[in-house]
Amino acid sequence: MDEDAAPAERPEWFSTVGRRGRLSFLMNFLFVNIGIGIITAIAGSMEGLLTSLIVAGCSIGGGWVNICLTAQRLHDMDRSGWLQVIPFLAALLGVTLLASDDPLWDGLGVVFLLAGCLGFSLWLLFTPGTAESNRYGPRPPIAT
Template sequence: MNQPRYKIVFDGELMPETTLETVKENLARLFKSDLARIDSLFSGAQVALKRDLGENEANQYLTALQNAGARVRKELDQAASLSLVPTDDHQEEAPQEAAATSAASTSMTCPKCGHEQPKADECSACGIIIEKYLARQAQLAASPQPASAPASASPYAPPQANVAEQLPEFSELKVFGVSGRIGRVRYLGWLMAVTLCFMPILLLGTGMAAFSSTLAMLLLVLVSIGAIVISICIGVQRLHDIGWSGWLLLVHLIPIVGSVFALLMLIIPGTQGVNRFGPPPPPNSTAVKVLAWLFLLVPITGIVAAIAIPQYQGYVERAAEFQEQ
């Protein structure tokens, strides 16, 4: 008895918490196709993405496509499951019926995909050679394989390949870029590193002002632009780690709300595991942790200084008054 065959059906619906553009890009990578062809899958019509699959193959494609964000389903492929070998009761009648049908009609149905077309040696939909396909199916039906044999014994079956995208364990770290993810500690550490790198340059620009105010101003402008660009890059990666779009970084431009949003970026933890922006960031190094603590000490030191300096000045003034008396 032939094993049942399945097909993977898609009608344009998406999995929860996925976006249309992300799903289209994932499907384009999986099928190694361009976005123009992928767009045709989202017309709302039912499309069979894969046909004539064994159960294991169908489950593999089902899992991979659902992970890519497409809400697909597995259905029995009736056209591929039909037996092509006549039974004993119809051994003599089958050739006569085939001849009568051939003489009465000029159209044909593909035995693999069920496509209706004028009589031809090759199916215009799935591309199989009809005669070779029928001979192979008849051979398989006459000599059934054991259940443990792979379903890909047919030369027309899809290759045994893992179509799921193999993502790395951790995302790649890159300061100059808006792709990838970084956590809260690395975000603080990189901000501190940017501050430490640009502080000597700012001091140099201040010293150059004594000789040439134009060169000093030019240097300060270039340094400021560089610091802003790097801050935007690492800010977008921090938002990606939370699972938010990098465009939310524009919230910083709103008075008061921007300050609250910057605090949220330091408090909210990142997504556990893979999210739509990629794998999680790698573990924090010792240098990153030290820089993060230094960044936290800067505002704390400023607050302590703001409190202590006026107190010290008041103490000095009272001491001077006491000596005058």
């Protein structure tokens, strides 16, 4: 190991800086989204303005954390974090097409949703990161 190379730091949830390995991405992504789902389900059983604020806060905060986790995972593969805009647009197009009354457009909408969400997620999970340091930093440790 090069003595001059700085060790990789643990990437943060609220920052797009750094790299995140596949296992770390999966575990953090599941933790955040299951946690948000539980909080939202509990808050959804209540009524009032506080409930709406809790759900909105979870949606905004969780959305930002998901963007950061995905950007870090893309950085590990030596790709720009902005690449996640493409599957987002594909999913948005899919939802728009599903709103039509035509079965052909509905089917095409499902294809765009699957490609945009499921396909991109599987690519993130199964594509290994670069083995060496890249423009986004040193290789992350296995546990982070």
